Amino acid sequence: MKFADPKNDIAFKKIFGDENHKEVLISFLNAVLDFQGEQTIVDVELANPYQVPKIEALKETILDIKATNQKQEHFIVEMQKKDLGDFTKRSLYYTAKAYVNQLDAGKNYHKLKKVYFIGLLNFTMFEGGSCISRHLILNQETNTQDLDDFEFCFIELPKFSTPLVELNTLLDKWLYFIKNAASLEMVPKELTGDKCS
Numbered sequence: 001m002k003f004a005d006p007k008n009d010i011a012f013k014k015i016f017g018d019e020n021h022k023e024v025l026i027s028f029l030n031a032v033l034d035f036q037g038e039q040t041i042v043d044v045e046l047a048n049p050y051q052v053p054k055i056e057a058l059k060e061t062i063l064d065i066k067a068t069n070q071k072q073e074h075f076i077v078e079m080q081k082k083d084l085g086d087f088t089k090r091s092l093y094y095t096a097k098a099y100v101n102q103l104d105a106g107k108n109y110h111k112l113k114k115v116y117f118i119g120l121l122n123f124t125m126f127e128g129g130s131c132i133s134r135h136l137i138l139n140q141e142t143n144t145q146d147l148d149d150f151e152f153c154f155i156e157l158p159k160f161s162t163p164l165v166e167l168n169t170l171l172d173k174w175l176y177f178i179k180n181a182a183s184l185e186m187v188p189k190e191l192t193g194d195k196c197s
Helices: 009-016 019-033 087-100 168-182
Strands: 043-048 065-069 074-080 115-120 131-138 148-156
Touching: 009 019, 009 065, 009 074, 019 043, 019 065, 019 074, 019 148, 019 168, 065 148, 074 087, 087 115, 087 148
Parallel strands: 074 115, 115 148
Antiparallel strands: 043 065, 065 074, 131 148
């Protein structure tokens, strides 16, 4: 039996965007963002992935996965198979749009909730570094995160090289599965026991 390739948009949405199996997306988000304790996501509501602009002249966007958790924080998960040269700009645009679309006229700014962007890339975008990079808005002088409503996480799959027998964390298992599922005949025992198969 061959598995569908999660790097394919349709398969990715089927695996992570299925309303009947939200635990898959929850497991993935908690693993990627290292949410523990009070931060742990216990439920998500899948949202319409079409970000229709409120002004007709603006660009419409279609996301792979858009969800909110129990705290009403927003999560955008995008799988990008090919490097089209604009993914950093698209990431900023999608995140800003999800942030802006939270408020209708007359609503107060304090109602705005944090937006997390997770980009799974089947190519290398940043030179050097590990396969996962987190990007925050930091104060240049104090290195503190005073503006904390945007957070970006990029996963560069070509940089993930942990062999099957050395997978230690749930995140390792998720990344191995996403990178290698298309070449698997069956779910390896090393991937079982957690919600990643």
